[in-house]
Amino acid sequence: xxxxxxxxxxxxxxxxxxxxxxxxxxxxxxxYVTRRDYLRLLVFTSFGLFLGTAAIAAxxxxxxxxxxxxxxxxxxxxxEGEALQFHYPTPDDPAILIHLPGGRFVAYSQLCTHLACxxxxxxxxxxxxxPCHEGFFDPETGRVLAGPPPRPLPRIDLRIEGQDLIAFxxx
Amino acid sequence: MAxxxxxxxxxxxxxxxxxxxxxxxxxVIMLVILQLWLLTVALxxxxxxxxxxxxxxxxxxxxxxxxxxxxxxxxxx
Numbered sequence: 629x630x631x632x633x634x635x636x637x638x639x640x641x642x643x644x645x646x647x648x649x650x651x652x653x654x655x656x657x658x659x660y661v662t663r664r665d666y667l668r669l670l671v672f673t674s675f676g677l678f679l680g681t682a683a684i685a686a687x688x689x690x691x692x693x694x695x696x697x698x699x700x701x702x703x704x705x706x707x708e709g710e711a712l713q714f715h716y717p718t719p720d721d722p723a724i725l726i727h728l729p730g731g732r733f734v735a736y737s738q739l740c741t742h743l744a745c746x747x748x749x750x751x752x753x754x755x756x757x758x759p760c761h762e763g764f765f766d767p768e769t770g771r772v773l774a775g776p777p778p779r780p781l782p783r784i785d786l787r788i789e790g791q792d793l794i795a796f797x798x799x
Numbered sequence: 800m801a802x803x804x805x806x807x808x809x810x811x812x813x814x815x816x817x818x819x820x821x822x823x824x825x826x827v828i829m830l831v832i833l834q835l836w837l838l839t840v841a842l843x844x845x846x847x848x849x850x851x852x853x854x855x856x857x858x859x860x861x862x863x864x865x866x867x868x869x870x871x872x873x874x875x876x
């Protein structure tokens with residue numbers, strides 16, 4: 629109820645200046661939200677939440693531009709059990725390449741899925757560790773081993789061309 | 800059984816109608832909480848790369864919204 633309507637309904641309210649009607653002393657001068665108005669507000673909220681969810685679904689269906697392949701390093705550049713930082717798919721996206729014991733190479737986004745701190749390679753324990761909140765990731769698969777991160781690290785697919793390691797897509 | 804004098808369940812503003820409105824309100828609040836949860840799950844699925852899940856979540860949210868609209872249409876009678 630706006631103030632003019634409030635004044636019309638309650639002739640006694642005309643004796644008071646507008647600003648006193650915001651916080652009136654008399655109970656009957658106060659305006660209340662009815663259940664139906666509240667229901668209407670909830671339906672608007674419901675529509676907003678539906679729009680938000682639909683927007684996320686629409687964004688998920690957008691065709692994605694594949695990032696151009698990037699030479700990360702040569703096969704012999706990283707000793708076994710060591711890691712190398714690089715940027716992929718854009719120069720603003722930190723990533724980490726790990727030469728796993730056994731000769732396999734894996735690469736992940738370096739942004740922790742918890743609060744986007746940079747994860748680091750712990751060669752002693754052979755885990756990827758987020759030092760901010762003690763999150764640990766499996767270097768073989770990127771899945772969460774411990775701590776607060778809710779999702780695995782995004783994996784960066786690699787291929788070998790000659791003696792070069794090429795990053796070609798983020799999954 | 801004789802109706803209680805002065806009580807007409809069909810009349811708006813009666814205690815019977817108020818119970819209906821309160822019930823609708825409770826149902827709509829639960830649907831909105833469900834939609835909030837669906838939104839967070841959809842965002843989580845998007846960030847995790849599970850893109851196929853998001854369409855089903857949007858449909859579920861749409862159905863919840865239709866339920867809310869239905870409740871509002873009942874309340875406006």
